[in-house]
Amino acid sequence: MNPEQVIKRPIILTEKARSLSEGTNTVLFEVARGANKIEIRNAVQALFKVTVIGVNTLVVRGRMRRMGRGVAKTQNWKKAIVTLKEGDKIQFFQGSQE
Numbered sequence: 001m002n003p004e005q006v007i008k009r010p011i012i013l014t015e016k017a018r019s020l021s022e023g024t025n026t027v028l029f030e031v032a033r034g035a036n037k038i039e040i041r042n043a044v045q046a047l048f049k050v051t052v053i054g055v056n057t058l059v060v061r062g063r064m065r066r067m068g069r070g071v072a073k074t075q076n077w078k079k080a081i082v083t084l085k086e087g088d089k090i091q092f093f094q095g096s097q098e
Helices: 015-023 037-048
Strands: 007-011 025-031 052-060 065-066 070-073 075-085
Touching: 007 037, 015 025, 025 037, 037 052, 037 075
Parallel strands: none
Antiparallel strands: 007 025, 025 075, 052 075, 065 070
């Protein structure tokens, strides 16, 4: 898989993502469900030019949602918690001062 196919999007607007990025040097990503930790590590290093120390992954199970009179299940997706080397940083917005 290409690095662009492995990393789908960063997760930055949740409380957990914000607390992890402030407390430790970690970043959360939504990744392809078939990607393993080695592929995720290589993709982050290739796309953002940083050094990755560790990768933890988890599969977020889909929830049951109402669709009119019936119910449907949202898709499962995979989340990766990537720990960066001390001093490395990923800026997702150009105007950010952190």
